[in-house]
Amino acid sequence: MRTAADANIPYKVYLTENELPRAWYNVRADMKNKPAPLLNPGTGKPMGYDDLRPVFCDELVRQELDDTTPYIAIPAEIRDFYKMYRPSPLVRAYCLEEKLGTPAKIYYKFEGNNTSGSHKLNSAIAQAYYAKQQGLKGVTTETGAGQWGTALSMACAYLGLDCRVYMVKCSYEQKPFRREVMRTYGASVTPSPSATTEIGRKILAEHPDTTGSLGCAISEAVEVATHTPGYRYVLGSVLNQVLLHQSVIGLEAKSAFDKIGVRPDVIIGCAGGGSNLGGLIAPFMREKLRGENDYRFIAVEPASCPSFTRGKFAYDFCDTGMVCPLAKMYTLGSGFIPSANHAGGLRYHGMSSTLSQLYHDGYMEARAVEQTAVFEAAEYFARVEGILPAPESSHAIRVAIDEAIRCRETGEEKTILFGLTGTGYFDMVAYQKYNDGQMSDTIPTDEELAASFAGLPKVPDTVA
């Protein structure tokens, strides 16, 4: 399958450590329509630096609010930490191409070669670093699939910070070993919703059988951070600062492509809160925003939690408990609790404001895929490419395979890039269900969504 033209393209393109990006790229700087500001749910007014400081670390608030500086330097200490697992490889999927018999060239940026098992470590070390710089004692957070919690535990262990993790209950139960990894790194882990917080007790009283959601867990972690001196809350996705840190993925991918003289046509990423997708597409989106190059971007989400494809573009709470600011985003309503599918990292009711604005403005496409089709793609990929993918990442694999098959039918020689965000080693309960033929697809009805939308907060027209 390797043609003469491909002879110089290895299976894996690695950058050297000296080629690691020296600055993150802030896509907002190049957007004509900036993402809408966070609003104070009480006053309806935009949140400024002083409003956000009680929740987030100072430097991270600055990054959150900065929509004009295009490049922000990566501190040397963070770059040194990155060197323990980065640059990550850009992989040419020769075997997958051959098996599919497609004229498409398929590449994936593989972020799973670290103990957190995903790209989450890129932002975890940055956020922990700024917390340490500020002299804090520790941080609180939520985790869905457990990848973010593991990543944060690793970063905190490295820097000597305390780490308290609220873990979505269904993941906590399905993934006891994730909990043990976090404990090995010295973190405390609590299943959410829990009785340890006011908001947790309230949610449990209303929904005693809930398997939890990222929205619930965020509420609990924020409550603890804002009530414990020396602590701040950190978040693994959705926020602008997270997309900023994750731009290291796309910057590396772009450098690697430049090195081999290739330009991708289609870029595909799974989207829960948007951290991976936003990071992967960042430098390519820059060229599209500036009219320098065109790319197709495809966000892939679970049909059971379809924020982009069936959500509303509106101001909504970032959390279920309604303690967080309002963000303008594609949302299913902060009261929406998705069915217990196996991509815990994608079970979030909302979406990054930045990606939401880009989608709204027509710079991106979105597709919702069903769970069984996702695991079919995961198994296929594992057998052919040798990497057992995370269920989250497998959403992107599904659409990459679909696009490659389309190329086989049309004869188009497109170059496809997708984000392989992580490995599925802690998702074997899900794989077992698939292996046993017991996986099902649950999709919200229009009525369920309408009921959830009815709970969207009222925001003054002048702001929204």
Next chain:
Amino acid sequence: MRTAADANIPYKVYLTENELPRAWYNVRADMKNKPAPLLNPGTGKPMGYDDLRPVFCDELVRQELDDTTPYIAIPAEIRDFYKMYRPSPLVRAYCLEEKLGTPAKIYYKFEGNNTSGSHKLNSAIAQAYYAKQQGLKGVTTETGAGQWGTALSMACAYLGLDCRVYMVKCSYEQKPFRREVMRTYGASVTPSPSATTEIGRKILAEHPDTTGSLGCAISEAVEVATHTPGYRYVLGSVLNQVLLHQSVIGLEAKSAFDKIGVRPDVIIGCAGGGSNLGGLIAPFMREKLRGENDYRFIAVEPASCPSFTRGKFAYDFCDTGMVCPLAKMYTLGSGFIPSANHAGGLRYHGMSSTLSQLYHDGYMEARAVEQTAVFEAAEYFARVEGILPAPESSHAIRVAIDEAIRCRETGEEKTILFGLTGTGYFDMVAYQKYNDGQMSDTIPTDEELAASFAGLPKVPDTVA
């Protein structure tokens, strides 16, 4: 901690795919005292090509018996498969050095960045390839920690071969998710000892509560292979052919060291059957055998299964069921069933004949370490270097840390290389036990070993 002299040495030294070794190195070719031949347990005569063909693939028998050819070409198809996860990085443990405050330079060759989670894939793809070349339908094998079984499942899925795995019962129970990974790759997995084989039923009748051992599982897999047309047995360690394939580890490590102009003083590897250690040290041992360079080699084994440090150098059965040939090796007796410690991959009663001969001839040292000390080292390493190690690999980490601490005390600036054979993502039951403070150390008494040695087979003096 990075001195000026280190400035040119990155955290990770990668070879390019073109620098992947083109031939395996066969250490036996340079040994004056060759490893003793396998013997037929019935006749006491050396086993030849025709004797071994019913059990192993033809080409693998040739490799097993060849103790004169120094380099054996790696087929192009195997090199292409290697490119999906190799060359593996040689990592400079800057963070560990700094934390320990040692003048020693510490490097590790990391083999865990693939879905099997260990170095086992290096031999699995080779053995599956030769089985496929021979037109076989499938292969059978045993697995202890599950790493070998996973590796073989991956290789068989890639090549379209059937794969039947007998998994040591205690691992099967502690690691249900390992089973699911193998199933995802299409393998069948049976806990051993099982009622599916004659030898399994016999062992169960004698030891109904046994948690199994590699020796038992080997017996079962061999029985199935030799009784099923179109099948052969493959083994993940111990054999000469496996050490041959695993030499890719050491060859890459040596090339990477040559590239940065560094020569290690001490080379450390964990030793169960010897596959990792034999592969890691191979090209360095070549120089030592030829008197070109000197190195210290340290084999590290669990105190609960101390083949080198407390075993006898004698002919013994390779398996518990006594269906396999006799090998001359350091052994605890084929009837020895080690306590249920958490390094399943190191619970083997014997040791590679090649390594046994080298140890016997004074080319290597050996050390036995206790489980609690091993997990202390594992946790320490995970927090400092960011990689959660396999319990097996952590034996080498323990001794590497001990050597680095000794350097701190003596001021010696030694360069240490150890083999980080794999990750511990499927060993969280063990880590949980350690996290909960419930890990114990079980060491066989002299009486227990004496009883086991009493069962060693009688071999004519002229042969032994």
